[in-house]
Amino acid sequence: MAWIEKLHATYEACKGHEPPGAEPLMPVSHTPQQAHIEITVDGQGNFKSAKIVKKEETVVPATQQSSIRTANEAAHPLCDKVQYCAADYPAFGGAKPAYFQSYQTLLSAWCASCFTHSKAQAVLAYVKKGTVVADLVSEKLLHLDADGKLLTEWNGDETPEIFRLLTGKKDKYGDTKRDQGDAFIRWIVWSADDLCSEVWKDSRLQEAWIGFDSANNTEKGICMVTGDPDAALASSHPKRIRHPGDGAKLISSNDGSGYTFRGRFTDSDGKQAAGVSYVVTQKAHSALRWLIKRQAYRNGDQAIVTWAVTGKPVPDPWADSLSLILGIETTAATTTEDGQVFVGDGGQAFALRLRNAIAGYRAKLDPTEDIVVMGLDSATPGRMAITFYRELKGSEFLARVEAWHTQYAWPQNFGKDKRFVGVPAPHDIAEAAFGRRLDEKLKKATVERLLPCIVDGQVMPRDLVVSVVRRATNRVGLEYWEWEKYLGIACAMFRGYSKSLGKEYDMALERDKNSRDYLFGRLLAVADNIEGRALKQAGETRDTTAARLMQRFADRPFSAWRSIELALRPYQTRLRSSEITAGFLLSREKALDEIMGLFHADDFNDDRTLSGEFLLGYHCQRQALFASAPSATNDQPSDESTQERAPS
Numbered sequence: 001m002a003w004i005e006k007l008h009a010t011y012e013a014c015k016g017h018e019p020p021g022a023e024p025l026m027p028v029s030h031t032p033q034q035a036h037i038e039i040t041v042d043g044q045g046n047f048k049s050a051k052i053v054k055k056e057e058t059v060v061p062a063t064q065q066s067s068i069r070t071a072n073e074a075a076h077p078l079c080d081k082v083q084y085c086a087a088d089y090p091a092f093g094g095a096k097p098a099y100f101q102s103y104q105t106l107l108s109a110w111c112a113s114c115f116t117h118s119k120a121q122a123v124l125a126y127v128k129k130g131t132v133v134a135d136l137v138s139e140k141l142l143h144l145d146a147d148g149k150l151l152t153e154w155n156g157d158e159t160p161e162i163f164r165l166l167t168g169k170k171d172k173y174g175d176t177k178r179d180q181g182d183a184f185i186r187w188i189v190w191s192a193d194d195l196c197s198e199v200w201k202d203s204r205l206q207e208a209w210i211g212f213d214s215a216n217n218t219e220k221g222i223c224m225v226t227g228d229p230d231a232a233l234a235s236s237h238p239k240r241i242r243h244p245g246d247g248a249k250l251i252s253s254n255d256g257s258g259y260t261f262r263g264r265f266t267d268s269d270g271k272q273a274a275g276v277s278y279v280v281t282q283k284a285h286s287a288l289r290w291l292i293k294r295q296a297y298r299n300g301d302q303a304i305v306t307w308a309v310t311g312k313p314v315p316d317p318w319a320d321s322l323s324l325i326l327g328i329e330t331t332a333a334t335t336t337e338d339g340q341v342f343v344g345d346g347g348q349a350f351a352l353r354l355r356n357a358i359a360g361y362r363a364k365l366d367p368t369e370d371i372v373v374m375g376l377d378s379a380t381p382g383r384m385a386i387t388f389y390r391e392l393k394g395s396e397f398l399a400r401v402e403a404w405h406t407q408y409a410w411p412q413n414f415g416k417d418k419r420f421v422g423v424p425a426p427h428d429i430a431e432a433a434f435g436r437r438l439d440e441k442l443k444k445a446t447v448e449r450l451l452p453c454i455v456d457g458q459v460m461p462r463d464l465v466v467s468v469v470r471r472a473t474n475r476v477g478l479e480y481w482e483w484e485k486y487l488g489i490a491c492a493m494f495r496g497y498s499k500s501l502g503k504e505y506d507m508a509l510e511r512d513k514n515s516r517d518y519l520f521g522r523l524l525a526v527a528d529n530i531e532g533r534a535l536k537q538a539g540e541t542r543d544t545t546a547a548r549l550m551q552r553f554a555d556r557p558f559s560a561w562r563s564i565e566l567a568l569r570p571y572q573t574r575l576r577s578s579e580i581t582a583g584f585l586l587s588r589e590k591a592l593d594e595i596m597g598l599f600h601a602d603d604f605n606d607d608r609t610l611s612g613e614f615l616l617g618y619h620c621q622r623q624a625l626f627a628s629a630p631s632a633t634n635d636q637p638s639d640e641s642t643q644e645r646a647p648s
Helices: 003-014 100-112 119-127 134-139 163-164 203-216 278-295 320-324 348-362 392-405 426-434 441-453 462-473 481-502 515-536 550-557 557-576 580-596 612-626
Strands: 030-043 046-061 185-191 297-299 300-307 370-377 383-393 409-413 419-422
Touching: 003 278, 003 370, 003 383, 030 119, 030 134, 030 163, 046 203, 100 119, 100 203, 119 185, 119 203, 119 557, 134 203, 185 297, 185 557, 203 297, 278 320, 278 612, 297 426, 297 441, 297 580, 300 441, 320 348, 320 392, 320 419, 348 550, 370 441, 370 580, 383 392, 383 441, 392 441, 409 481, 409 612, 426 441, 426 462, 426 481, 441 462, 441 557, 462 481, 462 612, 481 612, 515 550, 515 557, 515 580, 515 612, 580 612
Parallel strands: 030 185
Antiparallel strands: 030 046, 297 300, 300 370, 370 383, 409 419
16 A cells, blocks of 8 residues: 555645646546537536537546546546436437436535535526527537437538547448447536635635535445544545556456355455545546656656655656756767767766766755656556556655666667766667667556666666667668667667676777677777778768678678678778878778787687677677767768668
């Protein structure tokens, strides 16, 4: 029950203190609904007007039963669908069951109690007249066929708004029908002395309903969250947690038939397992719904949310470093003329920006502040599970976020408008490991595997690192911008993984490093640079030999280097014949000789497969070459360049 206790405490801390402009926390005994029609009546219940609202989410009063209904007569007490609010719905041939009697009984009981409200009385007076559908038809919001019956499909030219808003359902013949009885109605009660005419915004009306609903929840017991021995227990728990159409629930129970309980319990309401008070579960689920909408990472049905129990801001652990730091400042020393960021300072500027960003959160968060990380997912439409749950103190959480962004930092190139030094977001890592078209289930599973790496500081799974490195190595078949993105992610993952094993790498070129894999990467970068300059000079846009053979080079570097070196000869001759590029070629040939001289005796002839370290050497050497070029624009590949790609 720890999670529900933390959510209840979050509601109590944040209710009434929501940030300016933020959606307020939903009151208890209410539920969110998508409204389609807005009807205006006066204080005496006389119809004034009606209009279509385009699926606007509305918080409406609800009972325990109506908030979880699927298709039954449990009516909401005020705002509801046409099939509930309209007494004349059957007279107009409504295809769905009519539940007006259930709706009227509940609303009448509320209005007859000591918790009554004038707006509820006005709505009751209007619906008792039995003209809801007739009035909506006269306003041309609902539509009839030639026999005066409500249409379930539109065959005309211009589709009315109500048919565009309602969700279609297939009948037994496979035809899509849209029953107008599904249209949800909300009310405006106009009064000269009332500044708030919208019933869903009237706080006094909300308090009146909460009082009436609480008075009718009479079943008492021990609340396992608060310890109250005489709490009004919840017989059911809210749904619509991740979005208004979400039917999955965190706490649920089946009916009493079949083999549901297998002799463990005699009741199906779940109280024998763990009793939770109605107010606590309402507040906890409302807080969770509010947090997910404001700050959760979403991927289909998967939702991962991080929050401070006191409501203070916390860094998003699922964001990339650019989002965390809120922009990257560049200087002439770290930026080429076209804006390409490279690193010549080992990442000190990034580390300073990251430290300042984390310090900003530390100034607001107490070291002992409770931070919660919670992951939700559902395998079926009706059941939701907590797939990940951690409680941390503020100092511990910030330290782990900072460690993640420091350990896996590397220059990233996500396109012309997004280049930064730092860590990519988890969904980008999943895409780099398995491609842009990866299955949603695989994407969710990959993100879940990354959660312990960020929140618990665990080592990155080795198979993910290998997969990202292999994809970045196989350039053929990838768009240039896509390969650049994957290259940065692969370097970040391999560098961070190596650091977990005690091996450090700088983000700048390490000219004295004589590791075989690192040196082979440097050789490939220089060869790519030489041929790329020659192709650019000739106006050709095809891939270089180094780019085409990168996968083969990673598998058998010595054998592939012979092919690359032989292919360079005509391009070297072309560059040597021009006075403009002769100096460029001389510096690159000098770099090749320097790198060759760093190999140990037998390392260069070793044809074993290269590790991801060669990508670090390649990337660092390439950035160093761009920085040393007389004009960076002559050598820096641009995002706008279109390069011919061999079919994959």
